[in-house]
Amino acid sequence: MRNDPFLPGPAIRIAGRAGGPLSGLSFAAKDLFDVAGHPTGGGNPDWAAHDPTPSRHAWAVQALLDAGAELVGKTVTDEVSLGILGENAFDGTPLNPAAPGHVPGGSSSGSASAVAQGLCDIALGTDTGGSVRVPASFCGLHGIRPTHGRLDLTGMLPQAPSSDTTGWFARDAATFARASEVLLQEAIPDAVPMRLIVATDAFGFAEPETAAALQPLLDRLKALVPDWREDLLAPGGLTAWARAQRTLQPVEAWETFRPWIETHNPRMAFSVARGLVLGAATPEGERGWAAMVRQEARGRLRHLLPPGTILAMPTTPFPAPKAGLPLPVLGPIRDAILGLCAQGGLAGHPQISIPGSLADGRPVGLSLLAARGADALLVRTALALESGSP
Amino acid sequence: MRNDPFLPGPAIRIAGRAGGPLSGLSFAAKDLFDVAGHPTGGGNPDWAAHDPTPSRHAWAVQALLDAGAELVGKTVTDEVSLGILGENAFDGTPLNPAAPGHVPGGSSSGSASAVAQGLCDIALGTDTGGSVRVPASFCGLHGIRPTHGRLDLTGMLPQAPSSDTTGWFARDAATFARASEVLLQEAIPDAVPMRLIVATDAFGFAEPETAAALQPLLDRLKALVPDWREDLLAPGGLTAWARAQRTLQPVEAWETFRPWIETHNPRMAFSVARGLVLGAATPEGERGWAAMVRQEARGRLRHLLPPGTILAMPTTPFPAPKAGLPLPVLGPIRDAILGLCAQGGLAGHPQISIPGSLADGRPVGLSLLAARGADALLVRTALALESGSP
Structure with missing residues (x-):
């Protein structure tokens, strides 16, 4: 089985505009983004057959090219973005160079793998239920799920539109900030946050080794911010939020993919088909509760x-x-991941994952959330954490 | 997409024992039967990886070889025998030479297609819920679902053991009878049946054009048998029988394939995975009702x-x-087919499908059922119908 982060087939290289702010940087795009003249595969052998080859780049691809970055390839993704671990039954499991033998996380698996391996500087991913945040955490990268609705998603294969976002990865905070200024179309501010909340329920939900591994980074964060306190993220329970997202997202995904599935009866890994079947079978009352x-x-x-x-x-x-x-082993793992990711798809606030911590020798990320629209404040915080001063 | 009835890859040819009763005849085996030294693919790209290459022939393959028939290939099947139309998303749809542009029927699609095209004289199939009877009807062949439990199923990939059978196809009644004597291990009797029941509910369930198309053959049958009457096959409703079989078979199939699926997360067509997911999700009360x-x-x-x-x-x-x-169009078609096939899997009586009728220019078969163990009597009836005299 392949563990290449890039798609098989001829290499794709498109130069960026000369003199832009990202000149000298390279980027890759998850195979959910259109690149003109190349079929968008979506991680499934029957998606490209359904979809005409795009004649225009996706908005995010065009934005990075216009800013001077060079596109150096399209990356493997979990099938039509349905998957959180990065194991694609058709395209293989991209290498996690920070934890060989372990998954890279998904669905933006190849994008995270390519950046983590140093094969490009930046990579575009998508995050509906955790698909940038999880591989960022597992591969030890900076990754962002921006405010829902902020970026233009033209040319990005949708999954569950009320949760879908375009995100990106980089190894270091400085490169991450350069890409973020271009994609957020906003300068990174000078001021760091005034207040920090430490989500005690979320730290309690994590495995003790992971919570402990994040403490040094959390301590540095506390030193940066004038004021901090502890609070609950989800007083009604992280489990209720996870269940709600696990109800709403497959229902929406089924609505998105239903015309394709009903026309083409596509080949899928069993687990991917199962998720869609259960989405289709979700009773109305469950949907109402989840909403x-x-x-x-x-x-x-x-x-x-x-x-x-x-x-x-x-x-x-x-x-x-x-x-x-x-x-059967993966089921509880997926559930536990959703326990800490559900707020993204449900509430749409921006969230970045910051690397630098190891649990059992493998990376785990510290996530920061902010007010809707305050994406750049989070990037600023990542820069401050890396430099060690506000 | 391929429409070859045989598997891709190198041809398989194994000579039969010299001087046997089937000398001079060729046969093919559905890729659910073991042929020593060749992986049994089961119609799914991830089945062979799961299963070691067999070192012995399946019982039915060995029986035909011992009787002198030559094996000339393995044939395409619906994925792990789950499918009734013969459209395999990985291996294509074998040609139905009697109705080009139409399905061959499944799951023994390639076996029926190969015999119908004259590429071999006999072909082995399996019938759990209709997988020999349906392609026999659609391709215009003789086909049998023997008494459940009668044949040795060693080396045949199981699906729902309480319904699984090994069956076979031939173009003409004489060849069909020669193969049947070998596989039933019983001489075909001289006497024709004494009594015939015409199942009025089943004829009423068929489309009027199909029921009308079968009348001439039915009239010849009436002329052969001393006594005939009309009766109901299923006084409680063909629909109840279909629902029961559609409940029990996927539940059993899920039990059969669960260890493979949970270990390998195999690639499958969406519709195949959906059937298994619904089998896994069937409530206990439904299973009890169906039993x-x-x-x-x-x-x-x-x-x-x-x-x-x-x-x-x-x-x-x-x-x-x-x-x-x-x-969405196939759903009601599958349901309707099961309305006439469910009795096979539920009750396990022998059933043969006899060709010779056309509706809208395409073949439809007349089925005959008998007491459990009276398989040879049905073969005798087919011979009599073909010769026109008892």
């Missing part, structure tokens, strides 16, 4: 995160699991 | 079919549907 939980989660994050406040939590409850585990 | 319906069906067929009595019904409610139809 109410989403409403509550939105209210909670609006309350917790006024402008100038950030919240810290573990990105994932543990470092990368072993590759090739059987499905 | 009671099966009990009733068994009692009904025992009552209807004492020794010497046969029952006639359409094999399928219509001729072969078009190839490539979308899933």
